[in-house]
Amino acid sequence: MDLKKYMTFTVKWEKFLGEDEDTHMASYAEPVDIKCFIYGKNIFIREEDGATAVSAKVYLTLAGVQVKDKVDGQVVKSVNSNPESWDSRVQLYEVLTWNT
Numbered sequence: 001m002d003l004k005k006y007m008t009f010t011v012k013w014e015k016f017l018g019e020d021e022d023t024h025m026a027s028y029a030e031p032v033d034i035k036c037f038i039y040g041k042n043i044f045i046r047e048e049d050g051a052t053a054v055s056a057k058v059y060l061t062l063a064g065v066q067v068k069d070k071v072d073g074q075v076v077k078s079v080n081s082n083p084e085s086w087d088s089r090v091q092l093y094e095v096l097t098w099n100t
Helices: none
Strands: 009-014 016-019 026-028 032-047 050-061 078-083 091-097
Antiparallel strands (some): 050 091, 078 091
């Protein structure tokens, strides 16, 4: 199945380069335009000290986005990688961002 035709939105992707050890400020590469499909969903997050439900924004893309990268100005908190086809040559990434 060709999912590229469903990638109707264009967003800016900034790859995480690292963190300055003195200031702990993150640095990012220059923004690149990527195609994606965007939708929202509610997710339940459980941590050691409690749990909460948040409203997340989901970006489905074929770009290799990773946790700590920025998509559409938001820091990526979670990435799920799924094969687009049965032979797993192309990966579909489910990228989640949310504000806490």
